[in-house]
Amino acid sequence: MTRDQARECARDILQIIPLVMRTVAAQLRSAGELPAPAHFGLLSILCERPRMLTELASLQGVSMPTMSNSISAMEERGWVRRAAPTEQDRRVAMIEVTTTGRAALERVARSAETHLAEMLAPVDVTSRRRLHNGLGVLRKIFASEPAASAGRQRNRRGRRPYVA
Amino acid sequence: MTRDQARECARDILQIIPLVMRTVAAQLRSAGELPAPAHFGLLSILCERPRMLTELASLQGVSMPTMSNSISAMEERGWVRRAAPTEQDRRVAMIEVTTTGRAALERVARSAETHLAEMLAPVDVTSRRRLHNGLGVLRKIFASEPAASAGRQRNRRGRRPYVA
DNA sequence: CATTTTGCTTAGGGGACCTAACCATTATAC
DNA sequence: GTATAATGGTTAGGTCCCCTAAGCAAAATG
Numbered sequence: 001m002t003r004d005q006a007r008e009c010a011r012d013i014l015q016i017i018p019l020v021m022r023t024v025a026a027q028l029r030s031a032g033e034l035p036a037p038a039h040f041g042l043l044s045i046l047c048e049r050p051r052m053l054t055e056l057a058s059l060q061g062v063s064m065p066t067m068s069n070s071i072s073a074m075e076e077r078g079w080v081r082r083a084a085p086t087e088q089d090r091r092v093a094m095i096e097v098t099t100t101g102r103a104a105l106e107r108v109a110r111s112a113e114t115h116l117a118e119m120l121a122p123v124d125v126t127s128r129r130r131l132h133n134g135l136g137v138l139r140k141i142f143a144s145e146p147a148a149s150a151g152r153q154r155n156r157r158g159r160r161p162y163v164a
Numbered sequence: 165m166t167r168d169q170a171r172e173c174a175r176d177i178l179q180i181i182p183l184v185m186r187t188v189a190a191q192l193r194s195a196g197e198l199p200a201p202a203h204f205g206l207l208s209i210l211c212e213r214p215r216m217l218t219e220l221a222s223l224q225g226v227s228m229p230t231m232s233n234s235i236s237a238m239e240e241r242g243w244v245r246r247a248a249p250t251e252q253d254r255r256v257a258m259i260e261v262t263t264t265g266r267a268a269l270e271r272v273a274r275s276a277e278t279h280l281a282e283m284l285a286p287v288d289v290t291s292r293r294r295l296h297n298g299l300g301v302l303r304k305i306f307a308s309e310p311a312a313s314a315g316r317q318r319n320r321r322g323r324r325p326y327v328a
Numbered sequence: 329c330a331t332t333t334t335g336c337t338t339a340g341g342g343g344a345c346c347t348a349a350c351c352a353t354t355a356t357a358c
Numbered sequence: 359g360t361a362t363a364a365t366g367g368t369t370a371g372g373t374c375c376c377c378t379a380a381g382c383a384a385a386a387t388g
Contacts, residue, residue: 006281117170134298
């Protein structure tokens with residue numbers, strides 16, 4: 001990729017992603033799912049299988065305090081549970097999704113689906129395929145677990161909240 | 165698009181866009197451009213030509229108070245200027261970008277370019293094209309100005325912060 | 329054992345959204 | 359031609375998400 005292409009791509013991302021973000025967030029807000037934008041991904045991950053906090057922070061690319069708070073918020077809503085520490089290692093608290101949580105995920109997905117379907121309706125087939133492919137690429141780029149970095153408080157394994 | 169496709173697409177967007185958002189925001193933060201994610205688009209728009217506040221709120225899909233605050237923040241940084249009201253209509257205050265603002269935009273673009281280029285480096289040509297196309301579709305969908313809605317405080321003309 | 333590392337939490341702060349409520353200034357309606 | 363809306367903006371108050379710094383307890387390591 002040439003310098004110009006990189007810059008164009010950067011501008012595109014910087015202009016478009018926040019816009020999409022705002023729109024989706026607004027849709028969820030209006031659907032009464034206030035804190036969903038950040039929690040949705042978490043629920044998805046946790047539906048797969050329970051995880052520890054560090055793992056979740058890594059996967060989502062946020063700091064551990066942030067993840068701790070998010071989980072606390074979701075716990076209060078009854079969407080997840082901090083499982084009792086195991087005999088193996090009493091430090092870790094595995095996070096599990098509850099039935100309520102699964103239902104919430106379903107609800108949010110349905111809500112988003114409705115709104116997005118509306119927005120996607122006027123889009124032709126070719127564009128939809130392009131959208132799908134493009135999202136796939138973004139996923140590959142941003143959802144992978146890049147090389148670890150050094151130092152405390154920096155998600156040593158996996159994605160980190162970009163420190164320098 | 166079938167229901168299943170819509171849902172899959174919704175899930176993809178809900179999972180991927182926030183991730184990208186966080187990553188990009190973190191990059192800019194670490195580059196010392198703290199409030200850039202939201203302001204970048206504004207600067208881009210204003211570099212084209214001055215706009216009034218209402219217009220900007222519409223284009224960005226946010227409420228007017230939000231836009232007012234954003235502009236105030238950017239004004240404090242010296243990135244934009246609230247032009248003196250005209251004879252024509254003393255209510256409107258046109259927002260103009262300053263030289264400092266243009267420079268900031270350039271700086272942020274370069275910074276983002278650097279980081280993104282790094283992330284995009286391991287991506288093959290086909291994927292890059294897909295990414296580009298996909299972003300184009302997103303732009304078409306989310307950056308267009310959809311039908312107006314009714315009521316005060318709701319960005320009557322153009323994109324609105326989704327109310328119901 | 330003393331020290332470090334690891335998993336997690338608490339404390340404190342910032343940015344970006346929102347709704348509600350409030351001025352001005354124009355435009356409309358009797 | 360004044361009363362009444364409608365329009366452009368701002369202020370006030372609140373939520374959510376994200377961060378760094380600074381703990382605390384349990385495990386691993388010398």
